[in-house]
Amino acid sequence: MIGVNLSRWTLSYFAAALFALVVAQGLMVAGYGFPTADLRAPETLVLVHLVTIGWLSLLLCGALFQFVPVLVAHGLYSDTLPLPALVFLVAGLLFLLAGFLQLADVFSGGPTLFFLAAILLTGGFLIVIYNLGRTLWAARPLSLPARFVAIALGALGMTVFLGVIYTLTLGAALNSGALTALTGPTLPLHVIGGLCGWLSFAAIGVSYRLLAMFMLAPELDGWRPHTGFWLGTAALSIALLGGPACLYLRGSITPALVLSGILGLAALGLYGADSVHLYRARKRRIIELNSQMAALALASLGAVVLLGLVFLGFGLFEEQIGAIVFLAAFGWLTGLGLAKLYKIVAFLTWLECYGPVLGKTVTPRVQDLVVESRARRWFILYYLSVWAATAALLISSPIVFRFSAAIMLLATLAIILELVRARRLADVVENLRFPAGVVRPYLLLSSAETK
Template identity: 25%
Template sequence: MNGLKTNNAPHIGVVVPHFIFGAISFFIVAIMLVFSSSSLLEVYFNTKLIAITHMAILGWATMIIFGALYQLIPVVFETALFSEKLAKVTFWMAAFSVLFLSYSFWVASFTMLLPYASVCMFISLLFFVINVLLSYRKSELKNMSSKFVIAAIIWLLLTELLGTLIALNFKFNFFSEAHIHYLKIHATIGLIGWFLLLIIGVGSTLIPMFLISHQLNFKKLKASFYLINGGLLGIAINWFLINNSILTGICWLLVASGVLFFVSFIFDSYKKRMRKKLDVGMQYSLLAIVSVLLPIIISSVLIVGSNVEFQLLSRIVVFYGFSIIFGFITTLILGQTYKTLPFIVWLEKYKKLVGKTKTPLPRELYSEKIASIQFYLYLGFIIIMPIGILSNNLLLLKIGSIMLLLVTILYNINVFKIILHNVKPIKNE
């Protein structure tokens, strides 16, 4: 945990607002899902589902990642963030853009609101990309973790550029193919290029740190980096220019192999750990690493599933998206929130008291009981929802949505408990 402590860390006012907005967005996602559970049973290109997806991806996951990455840049790059002022401007513009964009999808305003919302979102993400790249430019450390982060940043820019073009195409109609074709590319490079690569880059630093693991084989990370990036680049070029199914399968195999190398790296870290007892944060994190295998299995079904009946194929696509957004990304973020946010706040509140008086541990800033209940509720959610999606059962989806709502309430309680923590030094006897 001391690896997060660095003199180059940004002011807490840069980091914490992202966690606040992300937590509230997570709650909003659950509310949206409760009121539109039936959208999961419709074709995957429907306005309510797209609105929920963008709120989850941009408002919840990306905002939390932005905040965490600002704190971790000094750890991964060993240099200070280029501009804290730019980071604050980025936050407010991104927060506005997320709400604007999600609302545009929710009300299906594809020609009136969506183009402007997309441009706002693109500019805010461009500010973030510039800030991170200029931070990396100052860094003398060029290890595999930092390379994963930079590759993810570049894929984020490409993802948002394509997303903006898709949105503008609704108004100006300049693409030759149907929107859904480009949406497939947009989603793939976003989920794999941005989220997966970033999570591998940050996770390969944090998870061994939290497990206290040493003597790991970093050649596995190198193989993972080149396989995933090479495969994803091949998929993107193929879908844009060639659209050959055999080439898609080969490139997807490269991506899957890269993911397996990362999973193997984490498994080695787990086996060599010095910290044997896993807290709730690490339980979430390791569950997420195991869960990343599910999208690989589902994607292989989709690649060879051209003869599958359309209704079933549509449900499999929704299940695939669910497995990435909730099975992998959200699970990992929930876990890492309990590992990073308490320490960030603890460091700000108690750094001047260390050595002078007894202080609480970072994990004492939140309720472990609430976190434990939240974990089991979430476990139930990620089991029930896929069954509801695949069996076309609206009742199960309603139950799962309510479980997610309870999870978000408990998560928000703990997040605000951490952030609003009052200093309580304990005098040494």
């Protein structure tokens, strides 16, 4: 990656995302939203969208602006569009949260909050889809990881479409009977499109490349990852396209959900097998902390699947859906996100600072920007607290959940501090920190190039 462009605003996306994560965890510690409130209560919707849009989506957008060009060996279509996209997404999220707070009777107002939220969020996500879509289109034929991202962008588009319908309906700005009829029955599709299609499918695609790159493992391109891709694509297509069709033709989306679930489980099984193969086939015998912690995220994903199947078998799936979604959001997606952020921030900082002088002077290694022994305890504490919080939800113990969320928050803040230290080069030995030609990097911005 020496000589490639760095996405100028990627670190700004990361900072905004981490801020949203901390706020969401703080609200959980305070007992705001689920499990104290109902899953569909406005307070819970505040939490859900802080996590899915504010944390996970901003994190993924920032990462994709940097790594899609790496996946396709082609420059990002526009280096200027990420900034307006970020402004639109943050502003839209704020209006959306304000609308939910209005529904919770925190303050009174008119329907314009939801209308503005719909306009801004749609605009922000469309800019993201357009910028990344044009980048992928110009780099055809696409590698397997890039195809995962392409499908994820399609799922994002459908998720946004359904979200706009819900938002305008809540704001009393939508009078179409055909569209408002979608708001209740298609809520599972909105969740599937967001968590499974957009966030998980893109994370899977990027993880194929990052796991191989960071562990020095051969990139997978055989029948198994390709079969997993097509099974996952079919599952998402059946859910997000077949679901609404079933709703209008038969009055129920259940057939689409069942078939989609079967195909999705098969795809996840193949992805799990691929992940195990990457760990076993790696050339780096002692793997770095980010890859170790990514394994715990993958284990959490396996636990999500196992719990889902068990509760389905016992007819308790709807009763325990909150715990399952929580583990998927915080054990799988957030765990993987924090683990990879720990490497990505150090890696991008190293590229920006030392890439231009590599070969001209003595420079530190990427791993010299971090202290893994210090960070390991916080990552382990984070995962233990997530699993404890999941157990608390399963046994319906809000007090234990809030205590576990407090530990989650503590661990998250400590991990964020590790990211800041890496960005500030605080742990690089003094005589290697600023050789000739190296300047202190900005905390929230990257320079345009590493040449």
